[in-house]
Amino acid sequence: DAKTTQPPSMDCAEGRAANLPCNHSTISGNEYVYWYRQIHSQGPQYIIHGLKNNETNEMASLIITEDRKSSTLILPHATLRDTAVYYCIVRVASGNTPLVFGKGTRLSVIA
Amino acid sequence: EAGVAQSPRYKIIEKRQSVAFWCNPISGHATLYWYQQILGQGPKLLIQFQNNGVVDDSQLPKDRFSAERLKGVDSTLKIQPAKLEDSAVYLCASSTTGTGNEKLFFGSGTQLSVL
Numbered sequence: 001d002a003k004t005t006q007p008p009s010m011d012c013a014e015g016r017a018a019n020l021p022c023n024h025s026t027i028s029g030n031e032y033v034y035w036y037r038q039i040h041s042q043g044p045q046y047i048i049h050g051l052k053n054n055e056t057n058e059m060a061s062l063i064i065t066e067d068r069k070s071s072t073l074i075l076p077h078a079t080l081r082d083t084a085v086y087y088c089i090v091r092v093a094s095g096n097t098p099l100v101f102g103k104g105t106r107l108s109v110i111a
Numbered sequence: 112e113a114g115v116a117q118s119p120r121y122k123i124i125e126k127r128q129s130v131a132f133w134c135n136p137i138s139g140h141a142t143l144y145w146y147q148q149i150l151g152q153g154p155k156l157l158i159q160f161q162n163n164g165v166v167d168d169s170q171l172p173k174d175r176f177s178a179e180r181l182k183g184v185d186s187t188l189k190i191q192p193a194k195l196e197d198s199a200v201y202l203c204a205s206s207t208t209g210t211g212n213e214k215l216f217f218g219s220g221t222q223l224s225v226l
Contacts, residue, residue: 032211043202043217093211096166098144101153
């Protein structure tokens with residue numbers, strides 16, 4: 001079962017920042033937080049992942065709280081092409097571990 | 112860099128027929144995954160390979176589903192006989208070694224409709 005809780009849906013105005021929350025209150029010290037997204041009719045796409053520190057790449061920023069029990073994915077300037085289902089996933093760092101998906105958050109970017 | 116290739120893109124069959132899906136992972140990736148995604152749900156892991164060995168097949172319905180990765184590269188997932196509830200998108204993914212600090216790369220999937 002997924003170890004994360006996300007809102008089922010969110011809206012965001014085009015050009016504004018999209019802030020997607022995720023609760024993972026039972027996370028262990030050796031578990032990463034991963035974010036993937038899935039655009040309609042495509043396979044999931046990797047966005048970003050982190051362990052303790054905040055992370056930023058060309059797609060997004062990941063903010064992890066100090067107690068690691070929650071995180072926020074930030075898309076700084078949302079476009080219509082960012083409309084997708086966003087999955088927050090907790091994954092053990094060691095060993096052969098797959099991604100376990102929950103239901104995710106359906107983000108709609110509105111013009 | 113070429114991505115994960117899957118075929119066919121779409122398949123329509125009648126119940127009780129058999130069907131096979133093919134996946135070619137990214138070159139050099141030792142770990143290969145098959146996921147099933149039913150409409151409105153997140154992907155669910157069916158089976159995970161490390162090279163040509165099975166790491167986890169605990170959620171694979173073995174009475175009708177089978178998968179192989181004979182030479183540690185390409186993989187085939189088969190359903191025989193298919194049921195209506197097998198209608199879903201079947202996703203293949205791969206990663207370098209499968210450890211938790213690596214990202215998975217997904218193919219576009221095969222959409223199966225069982226009538």
